[in-house]
Amino acid sequence: MTAQDLKNAILQLAVQGKLVPQDPNDEPASELLKQIKALKERFIKEGKIKREKTLAPIADDEIPFDIPENWEWVKIGYLFTIVRGITFPSEAKKKTPSSDLVPCATTGSVQNHYNSEADVFVSPEYVKRDDQWLLPRDIIMSTANSRELVGKTCIWNESERKTFGGFLTVLRPANCVYPVFAYYALMSIKASGAFLKNATQTTNIANINTQVLSNTIFPLPPLAEQRRIVAKIEELMPLVEKYGKAEERLTTLNDEFPDKLRKSILQQAIQGKLTERDPADEPASELLKRIREEKDRLIKEGKIKKEKPLPPITEEEMPFEIPDGWTWASIGETCANIQYGTSEKSSPKGRIAVLRMGNLQNGRIDYSNLVYSSNEYDIERCHLDYNDLLFNRTNSKELVGKTAIYKAEIPAIYAGYLIRVTPVVLNADFLNYVMQSQYFKDCCLAVKTDAIGQSNINAEKLKRFVFPLPPLAEQQRIVDRVNELLAVCDELK
Numbered sequence: 001m002t003a004q005d006l007k008n009a010i011l012q013l014a015v016q017g018k019l020v021p022q023d024p025n026d027e028p029a030s031e032l033l034k035q036i037k038a039l040k041e042r043f044i045k046e047g048k049i050k051r052e053k054t055l056a057p058i059a060d061d062e063i064p065f066d067i068p069e070n071w072e073w074v075k076i077g078y079l080f081t082i083v084r085g086i087t088f089p090s091e092a093k094k095k096t097p098s099s100d101l102v103p104c105a106t107t108g109s110v111q112n113h114y115n116s117e118a119d120v121f122v123s124p125e126y127v128k129r130d131d132q133w134l135l136p137r138d139i140i141m142s143t144a145n146s147r148e149l150v151g152k153t154c155i156w157n158e159s160e161r162k163t164f165g166g167f168l169t170v171l172r173p174a175n176c177v178y179p180v181f182a183y184y185a186l187m188s189i190k191a192s193g194a195f196l197k198n199a200t201q202t203t204n205i206a207n208i209n210t211q212v213l214s215n216t217i218f219p220l221p222p223l224a225e226q227r228r229i230v231a232k233i234e235e236l237m238p239l240v241e242k243y244g245k246a247e248e249r250l251t252t253l254n255d256e257f258p259d260k261l262r263k264s265i266l267q268q269a270i271q272g273k274l275t276e277r278d279p280a281d282e283p284a285s286e287l288l289k290r291i292r293e294e295k296d297r298l299i300k301e302g303k304i305k306k307e308k309p310l311p312p313i314t315e316e317e318m319p320f321e322i323p324d325g326w327t328w329a330s331i332g333e334t335c336a337n338i339q340y341g342t343s344e345k346s347s348p349k350g351r352i353a354v355l356r357m358g359n360l361q362n363g364r365i366d367y368s369n370l371v372y373s374s375n376e377y378d379i380e381r382c383h384l385d386y387n388d389l390l391f392n393r394t395n396s397k398e399l400v401g402k403t404a405i406y407k408a409e410i411p412a413i414y415a416g417y418l419i420r421v422t423p424v425v426l427n428a429d430f431l432n433y434v435m436q437s438q439y440f441k442d443c444c445l446a447v448k449t450d451a452i453g454q455s456n457i458n459a460e461k462l463k464r465f466v467f468p469l470p471p472l473a474e475q476q477r478i479v480d481r482v483n484e485l486l487a488v489c490d491e492l493k
Contacts (some may be wrong), residue, residue, distance in 0.1 A: 077214025
């Protein structure tokens with residue numbers, strides 16, 4: 001149960017007479033209605049109010065639940081004076097207060113409490129009648145709003161001279177109605193959907209007109225019980241608020257948990273904590289020799305270019321312990337074709353798709369929103385092969401360094417803000433997971449440069465990225481285990 005559900009349940013118990021016990025000594029609500037009737041007749045005779053149209057009797061099928069014997073079902077129009085707000089031209093509204101302008105409540109002013117920051121300011125000439133000024137204990141209702149917000153209420157308890165706009169309606173309770181009880185009861189009626197049931201609807205706005213509001217039924221307890229109900233609600237609401245804060249924390253934890261778990265899985269993976277060692281595995285030191293031999297062969301065949309040797313990896317570059325049989329290596333040592341993509345402008349049509357930084361999503365290529373190129377030089381120079389990795393070298397601080405693995409789903413080249421990395425011998429999926437780890441992201445943040453809101457990591461810095469290299473067979477075991485665990489993470493979202 002959410003905090004809002006709990007609050008609604010408390011309010012529902014309140015308006016059903018189940019929140020506090022009844023007291024047989026209370027003056028019944030029927031007597032309150034007699035007092036209202038007598039008071040209205042007196043005011044009519046004195047010319048203070050006009051005789052209103054008689055409201056239709058409440059039919060049995062209108063009554064949604066049983067109430068205690070000393071309560072009464074009454075139509076809102078009988079218990080409250082209903083005043084619709086002022087409609088004025090938009091150019092008459094000012095955002096800045098002035099001594100010659102009147103503060104005016106808007107739908108944004110009606111929150112769980114009155115929010116004066118949402119007020120606007122209008123000339124007093126728009127306030128045509130005395131009843132269009134807010135009075136203390138007035139209940140303000142948003143009667144033209146989205147379906148979620150229409151019927152929202154708050155109480156105005158100040159004496160400041162203020163009016164209210166055309167999307168609002170004020171309900172002035174009779175003396176036999178405790179305003180705070182009325183506020184809670186109206187909240188319960190809103191939660192039940194009773195206001196929306198007969199509201200009119202335009203494209204974006206639901207409207208509760210005065211007739212609908214007047215004919216909505218209201219459970220009226222004895223006045224003494226109204227006060228007891230309010231006291232009980234206000235005793236419970238701080239507990240509901242604490243529950244709500246705990247719920248928010250739990251929701252945040254639940255929302256964050258899959259991503260935190262993903263980070264933990266990848267970190268455990270690159271530290272060798274997800275898999276067992278196999279003594280039959282070829283050590284990573286031997287794998288590194290084979291990678292160097294393969295790169296030498298590709299250089300001799302003219303398939304890749306010879307690069308300057310990188311400096312040895314220092315102990316300071318090894319931030320955590322790795323298992324026996326593993327070694328530290330760099331991207332420059334273990335990969336080839338580390339180069340930028342095309343800077344040629346792409347178009348909606350062309351011979352071949354051009355992957356851009358927006359196509360790199362969660363380690364995979366997203367093939368939506370593609371652009372294309374027909375530039376023959378770039379098609380030759382920037383073509384992608386199966387298991388090539390793409391690195392986002394320029395982006396915001398949060399996104400620079402994101403990667404994705406290309407599985408040759410469609411022929412493609414890549415744009416200039418990306419760097420291609422071709423793993424040599426080692427498992428490309430393993431390296432892709434390494435480059436999605438928090439360790440790699442932290443390394444990117446440490447070496448990036450910033451200019452005009454963009455971060456940048458060039459190819460030379462990428463080559464120097466140092467990572468833990470397991471035996472080749474264990475790389476595959478790690479990939480299989482990570483795939484299995486990340487699938488669980490996805491199910492948790």
